[in-house]
Amino acid sequence: MMRTNPDSCPGVLRLHEAADGPLARIRLPGGRLEPGQLQVLAEAAAELGDGNIELTSRGNVQLRQVRDAAALSERLAGAGLLPSDTHERVRNIVASPLSGRIGGWADVHALVPALDTGLRTAPRLAELPGRVLFTLDDGRGDISGLGGDIGVHATGAAEFALVLAGGDSGIRVSAADAVQVMLAAAHAFLDLGSGTWRLHEVDDGVRRVIDILGLSPGPERLEFGAAHDIPIGWLDQDNGLVSLGAAVRLGSLPARIAEFIAAIERPIFITPWRSLVITDLEEWPAEQVVRVLAPMGLIFDANSPWLQVSACAGRPGCAKALTDVRADAAATVESGRVLPTNQPAAPTIEIHPADEVMVAGRQHWSGCDRRCGRPRGPVTDIVATENGYRIG
Numbered sequence: 001m002m003r004t005n006p007d008s009c010p011g012v013l014r015l016h017e018a019a020d021g022p023l024a025r026i027r028l029p030g031g032r033l034e035p036g037q038l039q040v041l042a043e044a045a046a047e048l049g050d051g052n053i054e055l056t057s058r059g060n061v062q063l064r065q066v067r068d069a070a071a072l073s074e075r076l077a078g079a080g081l082l083p084s085d086t087h088e089r090v091r092n093i094v095a096s097p098l099s100g101r102i103g104g105w106a107d108v109h110a111l112v113p114a115l116d117t118g119l120r121t122a123p124r125l126a127e128l129p130g131r132v133l134f135t136l137d138d139g140r141g142d143i144s145g146l147g148g149d150i151g152v153h154a155t156g157a158a159e160f161a162l163v164l165a166g167g168d169s170g171i172r173v174s175a176a177d178a179v180q181v182m183l184a185a186a187h188a189f190l191d192l193g194s195g196t197w198r199l200h201e202v203d204d205g206v207r208r209v210i211d212i213l214g215l216s217p218g219p220e221r222l223e224f225g226a227a228h229d230i231p232i233g234w235l236d237q238d239n240g241l242v243s244l245g246a247a248v249r250l251g252s253l254p255a256r257i258a259e260f261i262a263a264i265e266r267p268i269f270i271t272p273w274r275s276l277v278i279t280d281l282e283e284w285p286a287e288q289v290v291r292v293l294a295p296m297g298l299i300f301d302a303n304s305p306w307l308q309v310s311a312c313a314g315r316p317g318c319a320k321a322l323t324d325v326r327a328d329a330a331a332t333v334e335s336g337r338v339l340p341t342n343q344p345a346a347p348t349i350e351i352h353p354a355d356e357v358m359v360a361g362r363q364h365w366s367g368c369d370r371r372c373g374r375p376r377g378p379v380t381d382i383v384a385t386e387n388g389y390r391i392g
Helices: 035-048 069-078 112-120 123-127 178-191 205-213 255-263 283-293 325-334
Strands: 016-018 021-026 052-055 061-063 093-095 134-137 150-154 159-164 167-174 233-236 242-247 252-254 268-270 275-281 309-311 363-366 380-384 389-391
Touching: 021 069, 035 052, 035 061, 035 069, 035 255, 052 255, 093 112, 112 134, 112 178, 123 178, 150 178, 159 178, 159 205, 167 178, 167 205, 178 205, 242 283, 252 255, 255 283, 275 283, 309 325, 325 363, 325 380
Parallel strands: 093 134, 134 150, 309 363, 363 380
Antiparallel strands: 016 021, 021 061, 052 061, 052 252, 150 159, 159 167, 233 242, 242 275, 268 275, 380 389
């Protein structure tokens, strides 16, 4: 599949001109944020953007309506969030958020710095499309099902399956070799010279990358499925401390709440499910965090209907959107029209007014037929038309 247009994924130094103003996307390898970095993002969102930090489906963040791009890049660079001008858009690394703290075969967060450094220090890898995704799954299966391009999936404490185009390649590598094999696969993707943005778009791409790597696949293949096991609520770590998983309504985190989270002074992980995990808390402070932040809007209830609903940007952020889908989706949750079941509604072509939409289980609201941001796995589509919403 040859692309005729260059990859246009935004970054910090190349903003996207959205309908509501310039949009900056900040890569967070492994989703990790230090408290001081979150504070910088909160201040930038309030002073240079629309006052919110958007969480993305790749564990990154976005700021909308950026008023001063130069000031933003200076602030982010000072906080260590822009370590490379040339490679900023290729640092798309997602990792199992709870790895190294709760369960899993191996701590894949230990691989993130080496992979990020390897990407940034290889001049040629700056040519990777900004859509290429690296995945690090600790064996629990939460990340490998996201359909990444190049990744590893733990099969034991010191062994990984090499994941290519979202599937098990059959190749097994040691923990010591995992990063170098992923970097070699990234170079192999460029060697193919296909003009594509993703590995799955390359004709026979997996086999061709394997041939370039010179590795021999074994007979075993793991099956990966889309997971929706969002880590929410009180999470007991293996070391006796506590993590708190919190959902964010439609993935939009107000800067003021972000400042409160930063003040906790613990590492934070942004997840690919537009939620976050606050880690390494003692029990009493964890209880206080929930008491303060739950009334402010963070969601610590794993049964909340907000966890079932996602939406594209809609109006006014997207010129192609036919309506403000985020407002309509929020109204559906707040009025109790997200039914408490995981079974999706039967597809229908009937058009419904926004205030009559009532759907069970996971649902994605889209402002047009492009269905941007649609999560993987079973989900009911709620798509805007000129006359209302089409369900199914």
